[in-house]
Amino acid sequence: MLADKAYDADRIRALIEEQGATPNIPAKSNRKWKPCFSKRLYRERNLIERFFSKLKHFRRVATRYDKLADNFLAMVQLASMRLWLRAYESSCNCGCFLGPRWRRTLLVVES
Template identity: 85%
Template sequence: MTRYDLTDFEWRVIKPLLPNKPRGVPRVDDRRVLNGIFWVLRSGGPWRDLPARYGPRTTCYNRFVRWRKAGVWDRLMDAVTAAHDGDIQMIDSTSVRAHQQATTAKRGADHCLGRSRGGLTTKIHVVVDAQGLPIRLGLTAGQTHDGQIADKLLDRLGPHTIVLADKAYDADRIRELIQNKGATPNIPPKSNRRWKPFFCKRLYRERNLIERFFSKLKHFRRIATRYDKLAANFLAMVQLASMWLWLRANESTA
């Protein structure tokens, strides 16, 4: 087993969540295929360089795409994050530079690519819990303002949750969205605000957890640089990296 492979603990968590196939030709070993997908995710290597121990690269790639289309990665993400700590949630984004091969997709669809200071980039938007573990994910083009996707990512807030965010989210619309869920925004007000809402600096310092999450996320080289042409495939990679961080955190406390 290499350092990129699933541990026995991680496999025991994931295995019951995978699709069942009671009939037909037996599926190629799921654990081996997942290890191959995680090798690409962690190493950043192209699919064609997948080591032979993981089997045919086409099997790993096709399984990755087929399960993405079938919503398997979405369901795994929901299952793994179901036990999140909802007392405090934090929202923020980080930009990722797109590799040249990621910019060659067919035109017409929204591939979440846009020009910003770093050239062609994609912005990853994340909500993390009180432990700094991700619970909601989203993608936009690199030049998109953070607040434009906040409605989608904050639509599952529970009552009494405190939401930490920076000044980019200081908009009446976002504050009302949070309060309508029974939650409390703790967002520093912009300097041009006439009315200054309550803001706790001490609690705001906890936002370092989301910055630490972004640092861990970019240890996955397939995330630190975007190689995927399709936004859906890149988001699936972000989901897999997020699940891995959840599993590693749970394994360390098991």
């Protein structure tokens, strides 16, 4: 379980361990006993937070426009796919994800 420094309390750590998970929470500066903490795992938390931040840029997801949970989940999945495609498009150099205007330009040049 990854959490922020704000959740560094003995009772929260005990609750997490009761449920069978291992807490990975950085210790507050005023804590005398410093529990185990993995910086490598904590970095992955940042990736998740950045993803949710990008997801909130989709107005329909951020305002919870859909009333039904299934419709809301579908919109979250569509927005996630769009974010994934955008990230893949910027890293792909083969031209397979170019827009229609560029595809027409490539077809003219190749002909």
